[in-house]
Amino acid sequence: MAAALQARGLAKRYGALEALAGVDLEVGEGELVGLLGPNGAGKSTLVKIACGLVRPTSGSAEVCGARAGTREARRSLGYLAELFRFPGWHTADEVLALHQRLAGSLGGAAERGELLDLVGLVEARKRRVDAMSKGMQQRLGIAQALVGQPPLLLLDEPTSALDPAGRRTVRGLLEELRRRRVSVLLNSHLLSEIELVCDRVVILARGRVVAAGRPEELARPRGVEIDTDAGTQTFPRASRDDAPRLVADLIARGERVYGVRVLSTTLEETYLSAVGEDSA
């Protein structure tokens, strides 16, 4: 079966500026992939190429086996842009109805109700967009991206305008999408969010993939910490496998052991180390 999204050697130049310099990326069926990188790393360009808003200079991108940008590819995806707006005179329900007609969705009122419920906007279904807060509009944007049950969702900074409660709603929504086997490429600056929900993380810097893998794979060991009656002792070169031996040695020396922690770098540390000076 074709991957939900597959990019091979994807490059994009805007005049002298190289936004993408040969990116390989794959989002498998039902996989939730987080896209990280500093401003200007090429994340939004990558997402825009995938949904056909931007044409690549070279390389290729496929959505569910169809060339990105084609009607077949667009039929298979839902997209939430980083900067978007819906007509202020439409109600939440009308926005979804318009996108249902454009997407050829036959879900009708039942689908609209379910989507508004999913993003916590049922009470606001008759509210006009220009009377909604930015956070509500962003949640409506996510609901819009889900119209027609696309197998791939491209979310470009979906929580940038949300308060902590709104972010939690979106995290729950992403968990629900994983349960439904929907593939998601999530572009976000919020490392904690990516770490909490994503199966895999891809870090971009200067238009290139500088690190990729499962969050736990990206973490590097940082030693072992053991709490004893003499205080906390750190063994920076030790690994998880060394912990039983270290504890045994301490007990043999007559010390009491109260706790053992295997240390590893956080995603934030991995990210900062991968993007280097670009993060400044």
Add this chain to the structure above:
Amino acid sequence: MRAVPVIVRYALEESLRRRVFLIVLILTAAFLGLFALGAREAFQEVERFGAEGPLFDAVDEQTLTGATLLGLAMFGTLFLGAVLAVFLTLAVVRGDAERGLLQPLVVRPVGRVTLLGSRFLAAAAVCSVYVAGVFAAAAGITYWAGGWWPDRFAQPTAELAAAAVVIAALSLLGSVFLSATANGIAIFMLFGAGLVSGLLGQIGEALASERLIDVSRAASWALPFEALYQDGLSAISSESFGLTSEALQLGPFGGAQAGGPALVPWTLTYLAVVGLLGALAFSRRDL
């Protein structure tokens, strides 16, 4: 093609909800009211002159007054139609993309050409119906005020409507390249340039200046809304002759040149080329 009525409806709803139609309706009513007042006054004045004895026996004063007034109404109608055409289309591509309104629509399986074509259809339908309606109302008012009816009615109505459609097409093409403000300014300047070139042609006719006539003719081909307007203007008094015709030629709305048989095919070709350019540019544009 399933998406065409959806986008057309979206465009019309946009105009309705932004109260574009309401404002246009109010201003049009004001324009027609003023025109009715002016037409009534003008015909009564001419009637008073006639009662005191004709200035020139060979001049049909009713035709001279009626054709001049309706010529003025044609100019006003085209201007209002151009305003409507520009405001319905000036931000369709780049303007809407800059505001983030376009992207959610373009990623749907609709097709950029369908989207652009549908927006054109909506604008063309609104502008042509509007211009035809206002011109018909102006002709009716002229008849009510002085009992004068144009020599041809259907032809100038259709040509005025087509002129507004050409302006809408140019504005839509401009919206692919220019921001909303820049596009609006550019189209109004083109509109002004077209009208000025038409006036130059009239001056050229009066002075028998071949160069001015050639410049005017070239501008009319480049901007066919002007040629359509001129052709329509000449059609409303096409059967006048003698001193009446000469007197009309001297007025600001009487020296219009007929476009000839190539005008309609050229306008259709022009619209097709503008449409093709717009579709090509839009399909290659990064958003």
